[in-house]
């Protein structure tokens with residue numbers, strides 16, 4: 001199993017969330033990410049998250065490139081609190 005600083009990756013809630021209402025289907029995010037996190041849904045003509053735990057923890061690059069601002073990530077404060085708790089649990 002993949003881990004991040006000793007924490008199983010699947011325990012870490014860091015991955016993009018795509019707002020399908022906002023997504024224009026431009027594919028920028030799908031083409032950009034080399035980790036297989038995102039895929040293009042041909043039927044809906046929108047991007048969707050395929051493998052959330054392939055996302056690099058704390059990467060948010062695809063979100064910065066999305067012209068529709070349709071991609072979001074966990075809020076920093078809440079995410080840091082989760083990581084502190086997990087580091088304590090898995091150390």
Ligand code: SF4
Pocket residue numbers: 018022023024025026027028029030046047065066067068069070071
């Ligand atoms: S970059 Fe944004 S608008 Fe383009 S496919 Fe991805 S989520 Fe949709």
Ligand code: SF4
Pocket residue numbers: 015016032033034035037038054055056059060061062063
């Ligand atoms: S945040 Fe980074 S690793 Fe995660 S899906 Fe976007 S580009 Fe890929």
